[in-house]
Amino acid sequence: MSAAPPSKSRAVLLTHVVPSPQGVGLVRRAWRWACELAAAHELDIVVVPREADPPLPPVPLPGRLHVLRGTGPALHRRQLADWFEPDATITAALATLPGPVPARVVVFRFYLHDMAAQLPPAWRAVAEMDCDDWESATRLSLAGLALRRLRLRRAAKRLWQAWRYRRLERRFLPSYRVVHLAAAEDAARVRRWPGMGEVRVTPNRVVVDALPALPPPPAGGRTLLFVGALFYPPNEDAVLWFARAVLPRLRRLVPEVEIVVAGTAGPSLRRKLAAYGMTYVHAPADLRPLYAQASAIIAPVRGGGGTKVKVLEAWYYRRPLVATSHAMRGLQAEAGRHALVADEAEPFARHCAALLTDPALGARLVGEGEQLLRAQYSLTPPPFCLPHGAGTPRA
Secondary structure (H helix, E strand, O other), X not given: OOOOOOOOOEEEEEEOOXXXXXXOHHHHHHHHHHHHHHHHOEEEEEEOOOOOOOOOOOOOEOOEEEEOOOOOOEOOOOXXXXXXXXXXXXXXXXXXXXXXXXXXXXXXXXHHHHHHOOOXXXXXXXXXXXXXXXXXXXXXXXXXXXXXXXXXXXXXXHHHHHHHHHHHHHHHHHHOOEEEEOOHHHHHHHHOOOOOOEEEEOOOOEEXXXXXXXXXXXXXXXXXXXXXXXXXXXXXXXXXHHHHHHHHHHHHHOOOOEEEXXXXXXXXXXXXXXXXXXXXXXXXOOOHHHHHHOOEEEEOOOOOOOOOHHHHHHHHOOOOEEEOOOOOOOOOOOEOOOEEXXXXXXXXXXXXXXXXXXXXXXXXXXHHHHXXXXXXXXXXXXXXXXXXXXXXXXX
């Protein structure tokens, strides 16, 4: 009689979003973690949503889902943007999570630190922190964007937030067994802080086992596509800078060019896009038709943190890319080989025109980009997924 196979060890992902392979970068980063952890462990996904968050979407998950919701006032007030402050209900739930001590506990992201501090001591001892974009650096970058647009009050507020986050990061990050950051340059800086343990570069990844069967860009096409969460300031800045500085130059080179912007924008930004003659597509449920009609993708991003999923997505959908150097930060990509890169309006416009008029150039960039995606940024999902709500949801 053969021995029963040993049971898998356990892992826990503590997050504020439900992981999903689709949507904004946050949920896709959480999905990346869910897949990695579930590939080697029995996974519990503990979600602490905000009160204002919409109902949890019916997403198949590679693990058991537990939802913790607060019912009372926070125990501590840090008065810091995006920070999660546990109340008595959540504190009790986290301190008494059932089951054996996990082999890994990944906390996603730094503003959940006060939540993670409520975990049982044995769990806390194995906790890893995924900073992803690195909060203080991102807020410093957002302050720079505000200064460019002469929004002095907003810039001052974000500088203050960056300072507060940096103080907390230096205080708390050394207490984690491992700290993860998406970009290599961010990880190199954090490693130099006093008392830091292991700091890993943990890039964003996308599932590439079954790439979408899109045809090549339309012959003679003149459509450029931007995809992003337009309520995020760096994406708003990106499309407005492109509209004001790049598009007039591009129209002199390619008069019939069409710009499609897909995402979620407020009424004010929608009016501005329309005034510049750009086509806006609101919250598309399926991006494939938009990528199928696009000749190339633009990523004129000048701020924000971490690495940009929109760059990986351009390679995923086999479309050539024009990007700023900031959009390419943290990726092992070469300008001119995996994407055309420019930070000033005139060369950015020339690069866009080149991709619209030189199909061979676009095809070469697509081939190199797909190879890099498969080699460095591919994610293989586990062979099983539990339906949304499987496990034991907790109030």
